[in-house]
Amino acid sequence: MNPNTLETMRLDKWLWCARFYKTRSLAAEEIARGRVTVNGQLAKPARDLRCGDTVALRQGTVPRTVVVQGLSGARGPAPVAQQLYAETPDSIAAREQAAEQRRLAPEPAAALHEGRPTKRDRRAIDKVSNKGSNTGGHWGTRWSASIDE
Template identity: 40%
Template sequence: MAAEAETVSQRIDKWLWAARFFKTRPLAVEAVEGGHVHVNKERVKPSRNVRPGDEIRITKGFETWVVTVRGVNAQRRPATEARLLYEESEHHREQREAVIEERRLHGVNIRVKKPDKRERRLIEQMKKHW
């Protein structure tokens, strides 16, 4: 009977790791403790169990996922299998993609490289003239 209960629910930090939202469990724990993960619109602790049917809101950087738990898996499996653990509604997926596209169009996600030696010299010259 205890084995059945384990397969029906799983700790949120393990689930986030198995569903590949976070690369490591400590990162998942940090996100949950930081208030970036809500289950059924409630802030939770890493030890909170999730069950199929629970709604999870995950905020990671500027992206927010709202997914419904479809299953649990004790081990981290390939990404194709991990996608079977949750379902994202079409509405929420479109919202998330619209935010990503808007940030891309405004140039927010463009990586800024460090200036090289020549550029540093030019910056120093400009500073001297001001």
């Protein structure tokens, strides 16, 4: 099958051939969840796609809008797959802005200055507070609820 002779192609197969999704079943699943639209309308996996159609999809958290430039009967290498579509300027700007926000967003783990103490830290804390067994362990000085003392 010559890729130049194709006039229409299934949407799920095109998304797989254009390397937006790793498997065709993943592409069909994303389409079924309503995360892919063609020319502004929700689509089904078997929807016929033609050159010039606009496909809006989401890869992870990144929304993308592409215009179909070509159809291919087989999944090829990434440079060939990138020739099957052209991303819109608005989509490129939105994707770059999202990447910049992710870059500038603080890492959640950075809010934890010291985090959970290590075993060495716990031993040092115990030594300072005279609770450790290595420092004589003052068992008689611990708090008690008895009235006798």
